Amino acid sequence: MRLLAAVDLGEEFQDVVETARFLQGALGMPAELLHVVPTSYLEALARRFPDLAPSLEATLGSVEGKVREALAETGLKGQVFRGFPAQVVAGEALKSRLVLVGQRGVGALEVLARGGLARYLLHRGEVPVLLLPRAMKAVRRIAVGLDDSPASLSAFRVAEAWGRAMGAEVLGLHLVSGEGGCCFPTYLDPKGLALAEVLERARGHLEALLKATGVVEVSKGEDELDLLRLAEARGADLLVLGSKARSTWRHRLGRMVEALLTQSHLPLLVVPEAAVW
Template sequence: MRLLAAVDLGEALEALVATARHLEKGLGVEAELLHVVPTPYFDALGQRFPELREAFAATLAQVEARVREALSATGIRAKVLRGFPAQVVAAEAQKSRLVLLGQRGTGTLEALARGGLARYLLHRGEVPVLLLPKALSEIRRIAVGLDESPAALAAFRVAEAWGKALGAEVFALHLVSGKGGCCFPTYLDPERLSLGEVLERAKAFLEDLLKASGVVEVFPGEDELDLVRLAQARQADLLVLGSKAKSTWRHRLGRMVEALASQSPLPLLVVPEATVW
């Protein structure tokens, strides 16, 4: 099984290549670059204007050759396929342990990663997805957004495995909010407890859930971006979240993933609940 980096030739290419190279070495899993030439539009034009089919075929063959040449220069194994990008990437993702996507920029895949391709893969919930607003060429500290859900527990276990392989410190961040906030605790009653008691009991509860001590930090917070701010303040290189994809029908990604998938300035690894690394 491989690390699959879905790329075009836009501004995120270098960041994806650098990250794929770093993770390939650190995690011991071969990386592969995937570029999809979006052909449905040209197929439709060829059906409408048969006299253009030959020209389209020649142009697409030339494009494939040039893209393959450009990707081969990275030194990472590469594949160039034709079709509808979301469907092709999703099919290739099923044969992968991890999918890397650019999260920022103006290129096709980078733009789609803000809501189209990334959301499609996240909702399928078949493989972890790493969203990259920048290159991830060094991982020293990994922050995990933690609550009491099985999805968050799965995310923490994946982060532990990455931390062991990469020599990185792993810690969990948990937010506690009042009613209407992002992180209303389901296992405590904040109306009958002081804030200090809530934070203390939440920390004890979550560390017992993880069977680990000294790895959970609990803070008050009313907004999903508070989690990113805490991770940045603790100099995290990577933020990891669990998703409930495939385990629920509505709100299947979880509120935190929905908010941060397009807003996190940190590289964000989204781990489906059923993932075992």
């Protein structure tokens, strides 16, 4: 199975290409670039004005040729399709183990990523999606946002597999908040326990759930961004979150994913609940 990198030729292009090249070696899977030429408007023009069809087709053919040349220069395999980007990428994602999407700047695909392409892929919940605010060239420490959900467990298992492949440390991070905060521990009673006892019990609960020891850190936090701050403070190169997109319609992606989707300064890997690496 391949790693699929959805690209345009905007400012995030090089970041996605460098990350695809790195992951191809680190995970031992072939990487493939995918560029989709949006054609719906031009096709509508050709239907409305048939005399324009030949010149529009010639223009599209020229564009595709130039894009193929640009992809070939990366040294990675590349494909150029026509159509609606979100639908084409989603279809190709089903033949892939991972999809990479650029997540910075104001390029065309970035606009889609913040409100269209990435969110569309995440809501489908079919394949892990790696959002890239910058290039990922090395991974020494992987942080996983934890709760006690099956989605979180899936994310941790994928992070473990990546950690073994890359020789990277995997650190589970769990936030505990008061009522009304981002991460109220429903499996405990914070009202009747001191904070230190809540944190210690939460740590034991998660270690037993994950069958892991020494990799879980529990911290007080009232805001989803507190998880990002904690991951950055621990020197993480990658943040992994689980998504319950296919199992619920309430907070469909999970509150943490929704909050960090556009605000994470770290590469963010979102793992669907049913994913197995």
